[in-house]
Amino acid sequence: MPYHRAEHLNHQDVxxxxxxxxxxxxxxxxxxxxxDGRKAFLVDNENKPQRFNSVEQVKQALDRCTIYQAYLVHQSAYDEMCGGPEKVDNTLKVPLFVPGAV
Incomplete structure (x- = not known):
């Protein structure tokens, strides 16, 4: 499984x-x-997905590199009720402003 680490990516030339x-x-x-052509989650030192407590915390972890596009994605679970209509894709994808982005 491909992965990335924040400490490996957080450099000015990335x-x-x-x-x-x-x-x-x-x-x-x-x-x-x-x-670099690889889409993967950031992982911690134990190779488990790195958990963040806020969007700002993610931005701080990658504050030295250049990010061309950034998005916040959320899927609501509120449409999963018994007897309700068939689930539809309710993904919300919001562009984010990241300082230093091109």
Missing amino acids: RINELTIHSFEMGVYLAEVDY
Whole structure:
């Protein structure tokens, strides 16, 4: 499974094509990075997905590199009720401003 580490990417010469921050319940955020043709989640020292507590925390972890596009993605679970209509894709993808982005 491909992965990235924030400490390996957070350098001035690194150019990230796309950063996708996935928002989950209880204030958990996971960051997915498209860098050097490989799209993968950021992982911690134990190779588990690195959890962030805010969008700002993700931005701080990658504050030295150049990010061309950044998005916040959230999927609501509120349409999963018994007897309700068939689930539709309710993904919300919002562009983010990242300082230093081109």
